[in-house]
Amino acid sequence: MGLSTPRLRVLHFDWRSSATRDFIAIFGGIVLVSLLAHLYGLGTRLARLGQRYVDSVLDDIIFIVFVAFFLSIGLTVFSVRRYRKLARGTEARTITEGEVRDLARHDPLTGLPNRRLFDEKLDLCVGLATDTHQVAVLMLGLDGLKRIKNTHGHAAADKALCEFATRLADILRKDGLLARIGGDEFGIVLPNISSLEDPANLARRIVASTADSFAIETGAAELSLGIGIAIAQLDGVTPHELVRRAERALYRAQGDGRSRVRFFEPDMDMHVERRINIERELRSAIAADIIEPHYQPVVSLVSNRIVGFEALARWESRTLGHIPPDVFIPIAEETGLINALGDQLFRRACSDATAWPKAFSLAFNISPVQLRDSALGERLISILEQTGFSPHRLEIEITESAFVERSGAAKTVIDGLRQAGVRIALDDFGTGYATLSQLLSFRLDKIKIDRSFVSHLDDSTDSRVIVRAILGLANGFGLTTTAEGIEDEGQLVYLVSNGCTEGQGYLFSGPVPAAGIPALLDREASDGPVTGDGARSLHA
Structure with missing residues (x-):
């Protein structure tokens, strides 16, 4: 049985690591101070001072002061470098956290706000709504996107979807918020409306914007949409209730035909409840x-x-x-x-x-x-x-x-x-x-x-x-x-x-x-x- 050759452990410095740089800074600081002390005759002067005092206790004190002086310089350099590193890390972390928060509130495909940011904006606007400055919620449902996907592929459907989002963003006024709620569903928060004509006019412009075909790689495609509208304070005080009623108005609009707009009406609740009951009974039947x-x-x-x-x-x-x-x-x-x-x-x-x-x-x-x-x-x-x-x-x-x-x-x-x-x-x-x-x-x-x-x-x-x-x-x-x-x-x-x-x-x-x-x-x-x-x- 042979003897194994012991491995020599080689001390390896990674010049890119912060610890190595700190060591060099401290060592360099000590060398620099020593050099300055030599140039100015600090050692000679201390020696002369030591000759005057033969007391060994005083010698110890001088030695301690000397060591502490060099250590304090090294620690100061080390502390400054560590502080700068921590500051840069904190700044980078703050930027990263901001980017993550931004991504969590936006749709990755269209770049529009998503449901989370939509809800935050709606909560704020409903909280500030008054009888004279109301808030409108418009829920939009696209029709034809699935047909484009089945016929021309996912890439074509995504391109049509992005173009649709761009057209809507160009129409919407600056204080409004357009969000992609789901695959083919969008939501709009329109604050500070003075009459029902404000959301109605916006809805008509949106419908008109979708009348033109959408360019895709294989040619052109057609899309239509339904729009449901609910108003706070008229149709609901809470944001959740407002969205629910806008969705029910959207459901009725889609049932009426292509590219229709409907405001929420009280009988829509009864209509939707009946529809839910029919679906439940249909499964049983x-x-x-x-x-x-x-x-x-x-x-x-x-x-x-x-x-x-x-x-x-x-x-x-x-x-x-x-x-x-x-x-x-x-x-x-x-x-x-x-x-x-x-x-x-x-x-x-x-x-x-x-x-x-x-x-x-x-x-x-x-x-x-x-x-x-x-x-x-x-x-x-x-x-x-x-x-x-x-x-x-x-x-x-x-x-x-x-x-x-x-x-x-x-x-x-x-x-x-x-x-x-x-x-x-x-x-x-x-x-x-x-x-x-x-x-x-x-x-x-x-x-x-x-x-x-x-x-x-x-x-x-x-x-x-x-x-x-x-x-x-x-x-x-x-x-x-x-x-x-x-x-x-x-x-x-x-x-x-x-x-x-x-x-x-x-x-x-x-x-x-x-x-x-x-x-x-x-x-x-x-x-x-x-x-x-x-x-x-x-x-x-």
């Missing part, structure tokens, strides 16, 4: 599978006979009563419940339709939100196989907004369904934003004319021109046409004379539950198509 499809006949305007049924969701809540589909379907879309609800209704509709005559078709509506799910087509085909309903008897209805929002994803789902034999119908034609090229790319089988045009055929020249144009377009491309909302003979006569092939409406029958279809078919077999009150159709 889906879990219990109590929302059921009713069926409205689709009538051939050539043979005047029923050729199929459209499934329409109907919900009778145990606690809230009848909830219309135009109320609970949007809530299901917003809350992510639409896929579960849609699958439930489709399964029940397919099961019910297996009892119908084989020549009858089933029309089923798919929302644009459902079409964002790439697995939708596979699920629908799986349900067809499980229930035994033929895909050749199924007609899927989609709206124009599906093309605009996610044309690529929608086309993938629709192409898969078409390959399985499912027909595709465009619902509510003329009310959306699809281009003709988009419509042609989806290889449609049917166009449904929206009831808003049909209902005005008797009293509107514009509606008659639009309907005639739609029928001509469909005939040119060899598509079937179905008119919705037929309620009187005049509408029916116009549609038939202009080549409409199918119709729906209360002139024939309203929606009926599955159990009511046999009676409806028996009545048709004996009397022909009937209206909702049992009278014979005017077209029969």
